[in-house]
Amino acid sequence: MSERKVTRAHTGLTEQIDAVVSAMQIAEPYLEPEVVDQAAVIIERAEARRQLSADHVVVGLFGATGSGKSSLFNALVGSEIAQTGVIRPTTTKTVAAIWQPVGADALLDWLEVSERHILSSQVLGKGSKKSQDLGGGLILLDLPDMDSTSTEHHLIASRLAGQVDYLVWVLDPQKYADASIHHGYLSELTGQRGNLLVVLNQVDTIAESDREPVKASLNALLADEGIGQVPIVLASARSGEGLDAVREKFAVALNNKVQATRRLRADVDGLLRLLDGELALPKVHTPGIMEQSELEGTIAKAHGTHRIADAVQTSYKLRASTNTGWPLTSWLTRLRNDPLKRMNLGRGIEKPEISLTSRPELSVAESAAVDQAVVKYLNTATEDLSPRWSQSFKDGIREQRTELASEIDIAIASCTLGVEKKSWWWPVTKFVQWLGVVVALAGGLWLGGIALAAYFQFNLPETPRVEGFAIPTLMVFVGVLLGIVLGIFGSFINKMVARLKRRKALKNLQNSVGGVVRRFIVDPTSHHLEQYNSYASLITSAAKKVE
Template sequence: MSERKILRAVSGLNSQINSIVEAMQLAEPYLEPETIDLAADVIARAESRRQLSAEHVVVGLFGATGSGKSTMFNALVGQELATTGVIRPTTTDTVAAIWEPEGAGELLDWLEVTTRHVIEDRDGQADSAKKKTFDSGLLLLDLPDMDSTAVDHHKIASRLVGQVDYLVWVLDPQKYADASIHHGYLNSLRSQQGNLLIVLNQIDTIAERDRKQVVDSLRGILATSRLENLPIVCASAATGEGVSDVQAKIAAAAKNKALSTRRLRADVDQVIHHLSEELQVEKVRLPSQVHQAELERVIAKAHGAHYIADAVETSYLLRGASRTGWPLTTWLVKLRNDPLKRMNLGRQHEDPELSLTSRPELSIAETAAIEHGINQYVAEASADLPESWKEPLREKVHANTAELDDGIDAAIAGTPLGVERSSWWWPVVKVIQWVALVAALGGALWLAGYPVAGYFQFELPEAPRIEGIAVPTLLVFIGILLGIVLGLACSFVNRIVAKVKRRKALKNIERSVSQLVRQAVIEPVDQHLDTYNSYSALITSAAKKAD
C-alpha cells in the first residue's frame, strides 16, 4: 500500500475518532452505559494501538480445542514453537513468532504476550526463506483455545480478538458448525470481514468427494451471520496441504502496513453504525416562537396577569379621581379599596427583590394549567428524540420549574405597572379644582354678606356686575360648574389613559414572566435539542465516512 493511501487511512480514522470523542462528550448523560463503554473501549484501544509500532502487523490464530491451531502455527512458522498433543488445552499462554524484533517489544507488552520467539536460522541469522515468505514486520500469535474450560485462557482469547490486526480462525471438520464459535465470536466481527480468514484445518480427514459439501455447509452457516464473503482456505497442518495458501494470505496481510488502521477503522465504524441506528431523526426542530409565546401567555395568565392588569386600570381610575375630581366629593373615592395596594403592588418605594405580592395562592385549576402547558411544550419539543434523551429533559425542566411560582411572584412584584407615579397633569388639574372651589366659596360668602350686613344695618357697596350678573354670583356658578365639568372631563381622560396603562402593564407582566419561563423551560429545551442536533450531526457525518 502506498504511503499516500496509508496517510489517508490514518487521517480518516483520526477524523472519526475525534467525532466520536466530541459526540460522547455531548451525549454521555443520555446514552446507555453499554453504549458508552463500547465507545470508550474502542477509542482507548485505537489510541493505544496508534501510539505503537505501525511497521508491525499482528496476526492471531484463533480456534477451539482440537482444531489443530497450534499445529498449524508451527507449520506456518516452520518450527516447533507451540506445544501440541492430546492433553487439552495444549496452549496455555499466547505464543508469539517474531520476524522483526526491533520495535515489537512495546506492542507485545500491550498485547500482554510474554512468550516470544524471534525466527532465526540455526546459525543465528534470520531465515531468508521465511523472510521471503513473510514480511519482516509480522507478529504471528498462537492463542489459547476459545472454548477452554480455564477462565483465564478464555479471557485472553476474548481480549485479543479485539486487539490483533488480522484474525485467522482455524476450524476443524468436526466442530466447524459449533454455535459457541459462530454466535459467541464470529457474529460480533461482521465489520471485520476484510481482516478475517477462515482456515478449515484437518482437511485430510475428509474424502475428496465430500470436501465441497463441507465447505458449502460452512459457507451456509457463515451466510446466516452475513459473513458469506469470508475467504475459506482448506488446509492440513499434518500433511502440509494448503499451508502455503494460508501463508500466502497471511503474507499479503503482513505487507499491508495500514492493516492495523483498517482494523481500528472497522471497530470505529461499528461503533458509529451502532450510534447511528439509535438516532430517531438526524435533526429535531426547535419549538417555534409561536409555541414559546403561547406557553408564556398560559403561565402569565395562570399567575393572574389579566387580573393584575384589570387592577392597574381600576387603581389608576381611583387615583385619578382622587387627584382630579371635585374636591368636595373626592373623599368618597377614598372609601373604595385600591386593588393594587391590596395585592401589595404598585409601590415604587419598595425593593422588588425583597417584596412579595399579597396575591392569593394559585388555585388547583391554575396550577394544573401551568403543569399542562409546560408538559405539553416539552412533549411536543422532544417528540422526535430517542427515549434516552426524553426523560433527562423532563427531569431538568421539572427541577427548574419547582420554584418557578415564587420567582414569578417576585418578578411581578418588581414589574413597573405604570401607576407608581402620578400623571404630570394631575397636579395642574388639582390646582385648578381648588382655585375653582375657592372662587365658588368666595362668591358664596360675598353673597351671604349682604343679608348679614342688612341685618346689622350695614350698607355694603353694590357688587360689580358683568353683563348684568353680579360678580359673586358668577364666582359661585363658574366655580361649581368648572369643578364639575373639569371632574367629568378628567374622568373621561382618565378612563382612556387607564386602558393604555392596562395594556402596558399586561405587556410588562408578561415580559417579566416570560423571562423566567425562558430561563426555566424554553432555554433548557433549546439547549437540549441543540445538544442532540450537534451530537446527531457528528454521528451522521462520521457514518457517511464509514466504510
C-alpha cells in the same frame, strides 16, 4: 499501497474518531450505558493502537479447544514454541512470535503479552516449498482457547480479539459447524471480514472428495452469521498442507501499510453503523412561533396577568380620582382598597426580588393548565426523538416547576405596570381644582359677610356686578362649576387612560412572564434539540464514510 492511500486511510480514521468522540460528549446522558461503554472501549483502543508501532502487524490465532491452534502456530513459525498436548485447555497464556523486535516491546506491553520469542526473518516452516520473508514486522500470537472453562483465559482471548490487527480463526472438521462456536464467537466478527482469515485445520483427516463440500458448507455457515465472504484456507499443521497459503495471507497483511488502521476502522465503522441505525431522525425542528406563543400565553394567564391588568385599570382610576377629583370629596376614594396594593404591586420597588408579590397561590385548575401547556409543548418538541433523548429531558424541565413559579413571581413584581408614577396632568388638575375651591370659598365668605352686615344694618358699598350678577355669587358658581366640570372631564379622561394602562400593563406582564418561560422551557428545549441535531449530524456524516 501508495502513500496517498495510506494518508487517506489515516485521515479517514482520524475524522471518524473525532466525530465519535464529539458525538459521545453530547449524547452520553441519552444513550444506553452499554453503547457508551462500547464506544469508550473502541475509541480508547484506537487511540492507544495509533500511538504504537505502525511497522508491525499483529496476527492472532483464535479457536476453540481441540482445533489444533497451537500446533498450527508451531508449524507456521517452524519451531515448537507453543505448548501442545491432550490436556484441555492446552493454551493457558498468550505466546508471541516476533520477526522484527525493534519497536515491538511497547506494542506487546499494550497487548499484555509477556511470553515473547524472536525469530529469523527467513522462515522455512513445515511443509513449505519456499522461504517466506516475514521480516516486515509480523507478530504472531497464539491465544488461549475461546471456549476455555477458565474465565481468565476466556477474558484474555476476548480482549485480544478486539486488539489484534488481523484475526485468524482456526476451526477443526469435527466442530466447524458447531452452533455454539458460530453464534458465540464468529457472529461477533461480522464487521471484520477485511481483517479475518478462517483456517479449517486438520484437513488431512478429511477425504479429498469431501473437502470442497465441507468448504462450501463452512462458507454457507459464515454467510448465515452475516460475516459474508471471507478467505477460507484448508490446512493441516500435521502434514504442512495449506500452510504456504496461510503464510501468503500473512505476507499480504504485512504489505498492507494500513492493516492496523483498517482493523481499527472496522471497529469504528461497526460502532457508527450501530449509532446511525439508532438515530430517530437525521434532524429535528423546534416548535414554531404559534406553539411558543400558546405556551407563554397559557402560563401568563394562569399566573393571573389578566387579573393584574384589571387591577391596574382599577388602581389607576382610584389614584387618578384621588389626584384629580374635587378636593373636598376626593379623599373618600382613599377609603377604597387599591387592588394592586393588596397584591404588593405597582409600588416601584427597586429590588422586587426581595419583596415578592402577595398574589394568591395558583388554583388547582391554574396549576393543571400550566402543567398541560408545558407537557404539550415538550411533547411537540420531542415527538420525533427516542425515549432516552426525550423522557429524561422532559422530567428535568418539569422538576423546575417550583423555581419557574418563583421566577415568574419575581418577573411580575419587577414588571412596569404604568401606575408607579403620577401622570403629568394630575398636579395641574389638582391646582385648578383647589383654585376653584378657593374662588368658591372666597365668594361664599364674601356673600356671608354681606349677609352679616345687612343683619347688623351696616351700610356697605354696592357689591360689584358683572352683567348684572354679583361678583361673589359668580365666584361661588364658577368655583363649584369648575370643580364639577373638571371632575366629569377628568373622570372621562382617566377611564380612557386606565384602559390604555391596562392594555400596556398586560403586554408588559405577558412579556415578563414570557421571558421567564423562554429561559426555563423554550431555550433549554431549543438547546436540547440543537444538541441532538449536532449529534445526529456528526454520526450521519461519519457513517457516510463507513467502508
